[in-house]
Amino acid sequence: MAKSKAGKHFESLFEYAPISLWEQDYSGIKNFLDGLRTNGVTDLGRYLNEHPEDIDKSLRLIKVTHVNLETLNLFGAKSEPELIANLDKMVMPVVIQITFNNGTTQRLQLPVETWFQHSTYTLSVPVTASITTVTIDPDHMLPDANRQNNGWQSK
Secondary structure (H helix, E strand, O other): OOOOHHHHHHHHHHHHOOOOOEEEEOHHHHHHHHHHHHOOOOOHHHHHHHOOHHHHHHHOOOEEEEEOHHHHHHHOOOOHHHHHHOHHHOOOOEEEEEEEOOOOEEEEEEOOHHHHHOOOOOOOOOOOOOEEEEEEOOOOOOOOOOHHHOEEEOO
Protein backbone atom coordinates (compact mmCIF):
# COMPACT_ATOMS: atom_id res chain seq x y z
CA MET A 1 0.00 0.00 0.00
CA ALA A 2 1.40 3.39 -0.95
CA LYS A 3 2.03 5.88 1.83
CA SER A 4 0.22 9.17 1.80
CA LYS A 5 2.07 12.44 1.40
CA ALA A 6 1.37 13.21 5.08
CA GLY A 7 2.72 9.78 6.09
CA LYS A 8 5.95 10.34 4.17
CA HIS A 9 6.27 13.81 5.69
CA PHE A 10 5.85 12.38 9.21
CA GLU A 11 8.48 9.68 8.54
CA SER A 12 10.89 12.33 7.28
CA LEU A 13 10.32 14.46 10.40
CA PHE A 14 10.94 11.40 12.59
CA GLU A 15 14.06 10.24 10.74
CA TYR A 16 15.78 13.61 10.51
CA ALA A 17 14.70 15.24 13.78
CA PRO A 18 17.70 16.79 15.59
CA ILE A 19 16.76 14.92 18.81
CA SER A 20 16.79 11.23 19.68
CA LEU A 21 13.41 9.61 18.97
CA TRP A 22 12.38 6.04 19.75
CA GLU A 23 9.33 4.06 18.64
CA GLN A 24 8.46 1.36 21.16
CA ASP A 25 5.94 -1.48 21.41
CA TYR A 26 4.38 -1.79 24.89
CA SER A 27 2.02 -4.66 24.04
CA GLY A 28 4.19 -7.10 26.04
CA ILE A 29 3.64 -5.05 29.20
CA LYS A 30 -0.09 -4.89 28.50
CA ASN A 31 -0.19 -8.69 28.18
CA PHE A 32 1.84 -9.02 31.41
CA LEU A 33 -0.55 -6.72 33.30
CA ASP A 34 -3.59 -8.48 31.82
CA GLY A 35 -2.11 -11.76 33.08
CA LEU A 36 -1.72 -10.35 36.59
CA ARG A 37 -5.34 -9.19 36.55
CA THR A 38 -6.48 -12.62 35.30
CA ASN A 39 -4.56 -14.21 38.18
CA GLY A 40 -6.40 -12.06 40.72
CA VAL A 41 -4.01 -9.16 41.28
CA THR A 42 -6.14 -6.12 42.14
CA ASP A 43 -3.54 -3.86 43.79
CA LEU A 44 -0.66 -3.43 41.33
CA GLY A 45 1.41 -1.19 43.62
CA ARG A 46 1.24 -3.71 46.45
CA TYR A 47 2.02 -6.59 44.10
CA LEU A 48 5.11 -4.85 42.71
CA ASN A 49 6.31 -3.96 46.22
CA GLU A 50 6.07 -7.66 47.07
CA HIS A 51 7.57 -8.79 43.73
CA PRO A 52 10.11 -6.11 42.66
CA GLU A 53 11.76 -8.56 40.27
CA ASP A 54 8.64 -8.32 38.10
CA ILE A 55 9.41 -4.64 37.46
CA ASP A 56 12.65 -5.65 35.72
CA LYS A 57 10.85 -8.52 33.98
CA SER A 58 8.15 -6.21 32.64
CA LEU A 59 10.63 -3.57 31.47
CA ARG A 60 12.33 -6.22 29.34
CA LEU A 61 8.99 -6.70 27.58
CA ILE A 62 9.22 -3.24 25.97
CA LYS A 63 10.40 -3.69 22.40
CA VAL A 64 12.12 -0.95 20.43
CA THR A 65 10.73 -1.05 16.92
CA HIS A 66 12.42 1.97 15.34
CA VAL A 67 14.84 4.79 16.14
CA ASN A 68 15.84 7.85 14.19
CA LEU A 69 19.23 8.86 12.80
CA GLU A 70 20.06 11.14 15.75
CA THR A 71 19.64 8.17 18.10
CA LEU A 72 22.12 6.17 16.04
CA ASN A 73 24.56 9.10 16.14
CA LEU A 74 24.08 9.58 19.88
CA PHE A 75 25.03 5.99 20.64
CA GLY A 76 27.59 5.61 17.87
CA ALA A 77 25.65 2.77 16.23
CA LYS A 78 26.18 1.97 12.57
CA SER A 79 22.63 0.73 12.09
CA GLU A 80 19.28 0.35 13.79
CA PRO A 81 19.63 -3.47 14.10
CA GLU A 82 23.05 -3.01 15.75
CA LEU A 83 21.61 -0.57 18.30
CA ILE A 84 18.56 -2.70 19.06
CA ALA A 85 20.66 -5.86 19.45
CA ASN A 86 22.83 -4.10 22.04
CA LEU A 87 20.21 -2.32 24.14
CA ASP A 88 21.08 -4.45 27.18
CA LYS A 89 24.57 -2.92 27.13
CA MET A 90 23.36 0.68 27.14
CA VAL A 91 24.14 2.88 30.10
CA MET A 92 21.96 5.23 32.11
CA PRO A 93 22.61 7.88 34.74
CA VAL A 94 23.00 6.10 38.04
CA VAL A 95 22.69 6.90 41.74
CA ILE A 96 25.38 5.67 44.10
CA GLN A 97 24.72 5.54 47.84
CA ILE A 98 27.61 5.53 50.29
CA THR A 99 26.95 4.45 53.89
CA PHE A 100 29.39 5.41 56.63
CA ASN A 101 30.20 3.71 59.94
CA ASN A 102 28.48 6.53 61.85
CA GLY A 103 25.14 5.63 60.16
CA THR A 104 25.02 8.57 57.74
CA THR A 105 24.63 8.19 54.00
CA GLN A 106 25.61 10.24 50.98
CA ARG A 107 24.08 9.97 47.51
CA LEU A 108 25.80 10.90 44.27
CA GLN A 109 24.39 10.85 40.76
CA LEU A 110 26.73 9.94 37.94
CA PRO A 111 25.50 11.30 34.60
CA VAL A 112 25.35 9.09 31.53
CA GLU A 113 28.28 11.04 30.08
CA THR A 114 30.50 9.37 32.69
CA TRP A 115 30.27 6.09 30.80
CA PHE A 116 30.81 7.65 27.36
CA GLN A 117 33.92 9.55 28.38
CA HIS A 118 35.77 6.80 30.22
CA SER A 119 36.35 3.06 29.92
CA THR A 120 36.96 3.06 33.69
CA TYR A 121 35.94 5.65 36.24
CA THR A 122 37.38 6.49 39.63
CA LEU A 123 35.08 8.35 41.98
CA SER A 124 36.80 10.45 44.65
CA VAL A 125 34.63 11.36 47.61
CA PRO A 126 35.96 13.42 50.55
CA VAL A 127 34.87 11.66 53.74
CA THR A 128 35.17 12.16 57.49
CA ALA A 129 34.05 8.64 58.49
CA SER A 130 34.84 5.12 57.30
CA ILE A 131 32.80 3.78 54.41
CA THR A 132 30.90 0.60 55.25
CA THR A 133 28.93 0.05 52.04
CA VAL A 134 28.56 1.43 48.53
CA THR A 135 25.41 0.59 46.59
CA ILE A 136 24.73 1.28 42.92
CA ASP A 137 21.08 2.04 42.14
CA PRO A 138 19.89 1.64 45.76
CA ASP A 139 16.26 2.40 44.83
CA HIS A 140 16.19 -0.22 42.03
CA MET A 141 15.19 2.38 39.44
CA LEU A 142 17.07 0.80 36.54
CA PRO A 143 16.43 -2.55 34.86
CA ASP A 144 19.05 -4.98 36.13
CA ALA A 145 19.40 -8.71 35.53
CA ASN A 146 21.65 -9.19 38.59
CA ARG A 147 21.25 -6.86 41.57
CA GLN A 148 23.64 -9.03 43.59
CA ASN A 149 26.65 -7.29 42.00
CA ASN A 150 25.50 -3.74 42.77
CA GLY A 151 27.20 -3.32 46.10
CA TRP A 152 30.48 -3.28 47.99
CA GLN A 153 30.85 -3.90 51.69
CA SER A 154 33.94 -3.28 53.81
CA LYS A 155 35.53 -6.29 55.46
